[in-house]
Amino acid sequence: MKKNVFYAQSGGVTAVINASACGVIETARKNKAKLGRVYAGRNGILGALTEDMIDTTAESARTIAALKHTPGGAFGSARYKLKGLDKNRAEYERLIEVFKAHDIGYFFYNGGGDSMDTAQKVSQLGAELGYPVVCIGVPKTVDNDLPVTDTCPGFGSVAKYVAVSTREAALDVASMARTSTRVFILEVMGRHAGWIAAAGGLAGEAPGEPPHVILFPEIAFDEAAFLARVQESVGKYEYCVVVVSEGTRYADGRFLAEAGGKDAFGHAQLGGVAATVAQLVKAKLGLKYHYAIADYLQRAARHIASKVDVEQAYAMGKAAVELALKGENAVMPTIVRKSDQPYRWGVGKVALAEVANKEKKMPRDFITADGFGITPACRKYLAPLIRGEDYPPYKDGLPAYVSLKNQRVAKKLKSEFVLK
């Protein structure tokens, strides 16, 4: 009578999403009396739609434990948003059909706001169709934009990477400024919210310490004010370190990244906010620049993951299974902050409907009045999230990340599902 479990990773992967997978699988294995096999979706939800599932029981306890220190998505993730039930009921029905065929009674969906919406709908439709599925969300997003939960697993490690990298690069630039680069720009992720850029602010502790400027998506880019601040910093300290969010926009809503001119093929250049800012500094101030684009490095950097983040990612996976065993449905475990210093946190829960498709932006009072820095309130919030190091094991100088067998579950359905 035991039902099987389906686990899927969704959206952009992180340095710790596999730690959540580890939490789900290890906790399910500890509750074998109540839970059947844990299947994982190959490439996330696509694996359920196309009946391409991975049997995690083929993996040893040691391999599953190693997921805790392995970045990326061990089963594959997907950028695939299921539309509303009214628009694409067939996809939801297909999920239920596959779950039914494989005797799956539990669905753990590890993702952000979109995924919570999907999990919520699956729960709803399963009940309607007479095949109830317990649907539990497992929070994950480097963007830190899920509401209710104190933070999202994945964010703390990106934050730590960005803070550490900013501090290190700033030491480099400071050493060389007299005869070389004056302005260094680090481009970080965060299309809609400035949480990651804000984390760069942790690099500096005393006034005047880099970064000297942070550009947030929440604050309209003011070219004159920006250039004045860069000039001022170079005047005072000989150099200027800028952390810029990829989502930084002009007052009219255009992304700076869209203003980067034409590429070698004459197409409008995309994704180049650092290049745009650098060229501005060169053209208007005549200062020598360098820029780095952290891109996937920042969210894959398990080697410098935050210990708090790893623990929270694991705890969310574990709590998801425990909530299911307690009879909960259509909920997501959350991280509840109990104190800032020392940082203490516990596990709470929230209905999926409360977090689905909602975005938590930076509060305005986390950004300084001039729009270029973080406030003490922001620092108090962010600082605990990057605490502690949780180094992976190394072999021959490189992190020993695990590879799974990812053995396929035999298909039971004759129908093929064609993805649109």
Place this chain on the structure above:
Amino acid sequence: MKKNVFYAQSGGVTAVINASACGVIETARKNKAKLGRVYAGRNGILGALTEDMIDTTAESARTIAALKHTPGGAFGSARYKLKGLDKNRAEYERLIEVFKAHDIGYFFYNGGGDSMDTAQKVSQLGAELGYPVVCIGVPKTVDNDLPVTDTCPGFGSVAKYVAVSTREAALDVASMARTSTRVFILEVMGRHAGWIAAAGGLAGEAPGEPPHVILFPEIAFDEAAFLARVQESVGKYEYCVVVVSEGTRYADGRFLAEAGGKDAFGHAQLGGVAATVAQLVKAKLGLKYHYAIADYLQRAARHIASKVDVEQAYAMGKAAVELALKGENAVMPTIVRKSDQPYRWGVGKVALAEVANKEKKMPRDFITADGFGITPACRKYLAPLIRGEDYPPYKDGLPAYVSLKNQRVAKKLKSEFVLK
């Protein structure tokens, strides 16, 4: 009768150049009977020319020890190449004048090929002018292009950073390829030599493991062959990871970085080899791409420094002082490889004239016949250099890097020296 010591950092700084400074200063302190004060140049050689020197005796033993785990140049470095004696004798005479005024009898110059040339000339001119100065080079360059020595301090840590980052980002891309990015490009340093790009090759061990393509400055860029390889990789593995050296060129000698189109101000775009390659992939193959530019992050990343590199950097600083005490002049200590597996190395020496202004390129047999990968010989050479982790101490989740007082030595000369 004890002479003072002058130490200067030169050129681009590294994650471990301060470990060499630590080796020089600690070894000098242990030999107080024979050596006077250690002065450091503020902003490298500029500090000597402008008589702006730092008295390292003001720093505690604990602070000096902390240099071993602090990236960047603690006293400031400079991109400032002294011209030939025939062209700019005044600068060399000025150095001797400052050394004489401060009773400096030893000059330790921590840099690459250009700096070895300068140290060599100072030694020569001092003797000519009747103020002999013992000039010892301390090797440093992330480019790994100094001859004779097995490797250059600074390189091993960049190599480790690039190998680790490539492995991590590849896991990210592999997880998402089905529905998202197919081609990931990591741009790394190395204007003239492909050593750093080659290190990316360490990320993959078995055939087919990423990176799938490495672009070296030593191999003329063949667009058709490159695109075919990317297509093949995407066909086989669903994705393709490319590590590209900033120095990659077309057969006619132009840098790919120069071919990046126009910026927002209509200027030719520079420094964008990753963007150029990415746009090519998009335009010709229609594949979704992402790219990262490691820039200063790679050479400042003390948090993931190679233990071997840190040890060698320290050993070179220590050996430089010991060579001086043994009566050597115009030499540079070298790293001598004694065996590959296990890696054993010792300290040798070479005349500055043998290393000045010479560049060690990648041997052709370190690059696969197709020009896109590294050979077993290259791997055998590189692998030991990234071995071991040497984590800095952390405080509140961030590396606790040290700041020096950098207290100024009182000027003794009335003449001002104006830099050109």
